[in-house]
Amino acid sequence: MRLLDVKGLRTSFEIDAGKVQAVRGISFHVDRGESLGIVGESGSGKSVSMLSVMRLLPENAKVEAESILFDGKELRRKSRKYIRRLHGNEIGMVFQDPMTSLNPLLTIGDQVMEPIRLHTNKSKAEARREAIRLLEMVEIPGAESRLKQHPHEFSGGMRQRVMIAIAMSCNPKLLIADEPTTALDVTIQAQILDLMTSLKRDLDRSIILITHNLGVVASMCSRVTVMYGGTIVEEGTTREIFYRPEHPYTLGLLRSIPDTAGKKKLVPIPGSPPDLIAPPPGCPFAPRCEAAMRICALRRPEETALSDSHRTSCWLLHELAAGRRRRP
Amino acid sequence: MIEVQNLSKHFVMRKGFLARDTKVLKAVDGVSFAIPNGRTFGLVGESGCGKSTTGRTLIKLYEPTGGRIVYDGVDITAFSGPQMAPYRKRMQIIFQDPYASLDPRMTVGEIIGEPFKVHAIYSGKERVERIRELVELVGLKRQHIDRYPHEFSGGQRQRIGIARALAVEPEFIVCDEPISALDVSIQAQIINQLEELQEKFGLTYLFISHDLSMVRHISHEVGVMYLGNLVERAPVDELYMNMLHPYTRALLSAAPIADPDAAAAKKRIVLQGDVPSPLNPPSGCPFRTRCPVAKERCAEEKPRLREMAGGHLVACHFAHQA
Numbered sequence: 165m166r167l168l169d170v171k172g173l174r175t176s177f178e179i180d181a182g183k184v185q186a187v188r189g190i191s192f193h194v195d196r197g198e199s200l201g202i203v204g205e206s207g208s209g210k211s212v213s214m215l216s217v218m219r220l221l222p223e224n225a226k227v228e229a230e231s232i233l234f235d236g237k238e239l240r241r242k243s244r245k246y247i248r249r250l251h252g253n254e255i256g257m258v259f260q261d262p263m264t265s266l267n268p269l270l271t272i273g274d275q276v277m278e279p280i281r282l283h284t285n286k287s288k289a290e291a292r293r294e295a296i297r298l299l300e301m302v303e304i305p306g307a308e309s310r311l312k313q314h315p316h317e318f319s320g321g322m323r324q325r326v327m328i329a330i331a332m333s334c335n336p337k338l339l340i341a342d343e344p345t346t347a348l349d350v351t352i353q354a355q356i357l358d359l360m361t362s363l364k365r366d367l368d369r370s371i372i373l374i375t376h377n378l379g380v381v382a383s384m385c386s387r388v389t390v391m392y393g394g395t396i397v398e399e400g401t402t403r404e405i406f407y408r409p410e411h412p413y414t415l416g417l418l419r420s421i422p423d424t425a426g427k428k429k430l431v432p433i434p435g436s437p438p439d440l441i442a443p444p445p446g447c448p449f450a451p452r453c454e455a456a457m458r459i460c461a462l463r464r465p466e467e468t469a470l471s472d473s474h475r476t477s478c479w480l481l482h483e484l485a486a487g488r489r490r491r492p
Numbered sequence: 493m494i495e496v497q498n499l500s501k502h503f504v505m506r507k508g509f510l511a512r513d514t515k516v517l518k519a520v521d522g523v524s525f526a527i528p529n530g531r532t533f534g535l536v537g538e539s540g541c542g543k544s545t546t547g548r549t550l551i552k553l554y555e556p557t558g559g560r561i562v563y564d565g566v567d568i569t570a571f572s573g574p575q576m577a578p579y580r581k582r583m584q585i586i587f588q589d590p591y592a593s594l595d596p597r598m599t600v601g602e603i604i605g606e607p608f609k610v611h612a613i614y615s616g617k618e619r620v621e622r623i624r625e626l627v628e629l630v631g632l633k634r635q636h637i638d639r640y641p642h643e644f645s646g647g648q649r650q651r652i653g654i655a656r657a658l659a660v661e662p663e664f665i666v667c668d669e670p671i672s673a674l675d676v677s678i679q680a681q682i683i684n685q686l687e688e689l690q691e692k693f694g695l696t697y698l699f700i701s702h703d704l705s706m707v708r709h710i711s712h713e714v715g716v717m718y719l720g721n722l723v724e725r726a727p728v729d730e731l732y733m734n735m736l737h738p739y740t741r742a743l744l745s746a747a748p749i750a751d752p753d754a755a756a757a758k759k760r761i762v763l764q765g766d767v768p769s770p771l772n773p774p775s776g777c778p779f780r781t782r783c784p785v786a787k788e789r790c791a792e793e794k795p796r797l798r799e800m801a802g803g804h805l806v807a808c809h810f811a812h813q814a
Contacts, residue, residue, distance in 0.1 A: 205675035205676060205677060206675055319766045321766060322766070349538035349539055349702065349767075350538065350702065350704070350743060350746045350747050350748075351538065351742060351743060351746045351762075351763045352538075352766070353746065353748070354745075354746035354760055354762050354763075355762055355763075357748075358760070358762055376675065376676060377748060378676070378750035379705075379747070379748025379749050379750045379755070380748045381750075382748065382749065382750050382751055382752045382754075382755045383748050383749070383752075383755035383756070383758075402752045403752055403753075406750065406751060406752050407752075416677060417676055417677060418750070419680075420676055420677050420679065420680030421676060421679075421680070421705065421750055422705045422706060422708065422709035424705070424749060424751065424754060425708075426705060426708035426709040426728070426732070427709075428709075429684075430680040430683055430684055430709070431680065432677060432678070432679075432680035432681040432683075432684055433677040433680075433681075434681070436645045436647060436648070436678070437675075
């Protein structure tokens with residue numbers, strides 16, 4: 165059962181230097197109870213695609229899509245007000261930086277209670293009880309006494325727990341977490357990932373996890389979407405992506421990180437990501453791809469299905485290119 | 493060979509009316525290790541553990557509060573000004589943030605050539621030639637010399653930082669989180685570059701990072717820091733295969749691995765709570781407040797770093813049992 169189903173999403177920004185094509189026609193979905201990882205480097209469009217769905221982008225952004233279905237409802241034609249109600253109610257979001265995403269002037273209690281008061285008709289006392297329950301759920305010790313405290317009295321890991329408590333406050337069907345552990349130390353990261361895994365398991369929620377960290381994806385997600393230059397280059401189950409990658413970019417990413425024993429020679433991807441003001445007409449990865457052919461620079465590759473769950477966009481999979489494919 | 497013995501760096505924090513309340517922040521509290529020539533010593537730990545302060549004190553960007561720094565058999569701890577000058581040339585540093593560590597108003601050529609001015613080496617044509625060599629050495633092009641930092645990506649900027657560090661032909665380089673700000677595909681470029689340069693010039697590195705898998709990849713020996721203390725130190729494979737300190741174990745088990753089957757099979761030791769404030773560290777062992785095996789003795793007596801096996805040192809009273 166699909167919870168979120170996005171087709172043909174395009175997002176661009178008008179800036180002085182021209183039009184930045186941040187997301188260039190992507191389609192993806194999340195099933196109920198599933199955790200989807202979106203991986204990619206800075207500027208690949210992974211965050212912008214989620215912000216586009218939630219209409220959280222600044223005014224200079226232009227979002228187009230063939231369809232955005234959430235829970236069977238088409239969001240494309242809904243008002244901004246409708247999306248706002250959805251946000252915090254049926255879709256919760258957690259952002260990267262726990263230092264700036266809480267209001268420093270309000271107490272933690274005020275901030276956890278805000279969405280509850282906004283989206284439900286609970287009384288203040290009920291909302292307070294609910295806030296304590298939520299802080300306990302995210303394992304904040306002494307929850308009741310910490311309601312009166314301000315964000316500066318919380319550590320980074322504790323603030324991220326508060327953010328998760330706020331995101332979960334109205335029992336959302338979908339939790340979107342954008343680099344939720346990037347600003348945290350590894351031992352704190354492990355705590356937050358454990359917390360998210362248990363919330364997903366116990367409450368049967370769907371999660372979209374946006375990250376650049378392949379290790380986090382490998383341990384958290386059942387399915388992975390790989391983005392590059394505003395497009396989806398490969399998508400599959402976590403095992404398909406890590407053990408049978410087909411796109412040269414996915415392969416390149418996996419080769420540029422050390423193996424567990426640390427002895428393998430790293431094979432970096434040469435060059436740097438494309439300029440999205442004037443993106444190349446062909447495959448966005450072609451200028452850095454060692455297997456690139458002439459067609460790659462000229463035309464965007466079509467999508468090839470490798471299994472029910474595994475698809476990739478690469479000219480090497482075209483029947484005329486058979487034999488040129490490299491195996492990992 | 494560079495060696496530190498019992499190195500400390502304390503910062504005095506002043507607070508209150510006329511700064512009458514002072515507190516001492518022990519950023520580095522008695523750290524000892526040695527790095528043989530041509531080798532890489534990896535220093536790992538979480539933010540605030542003192543790993544960067546150790547690196548900066550080691551090359552005397554900070555004056556050490558206590559302990560000794562011995563460089564090639566010479567005690568340079570108390571050296572300053574002209575005495576220190578020849579050593580400054582032999583020790584360089586590469587910083588984490590390739591955006592903040594390059595002057596935006598200087599061209600690449602001026603940035604890389606600045607150490608020549610400071611140390612009064614090379615001039616005129618020779619200097620120009622040397623800058624060209626350096627630019628090409630780190631994989632940039634000659635036409636980049638007249639451009640400004642903002643025209644470059646993060647990875648290219650980090651290469652400029654490396655070229656600047658190499659300008660004075662140092663023997664020892666402190667690499668302070670050199671890849672943390674870079675994208676995954678670019679990190680490998682910089683790591684390979686550092687490895688090639690080490691091979692070519694016999695460079696010695698202190699590699700500071702919180703990325704445990706990259707540290708394992710690049711280091712010969714690794715030290716683990718917690719709250720200003722070195723809690724474990726061992727040759728790289730020995731440390732990763734046979735960790736003795738409960739903190740090292742938790743840290744390594746928490747590091748995510750990019751292999752779904754291995755990740756599923758891995759048992760994570762999840763530590764409770766946060767790192768205590770270095771302004772108010774716990775008595776005895778600094779790790780005891782989060783340690784799963786802490787006993788009474790840990791609060792009373794601070795464990796010393798002791799050798800358990802060949803070159804494997806650990807600071808824990810119960811390392812042999814855990």
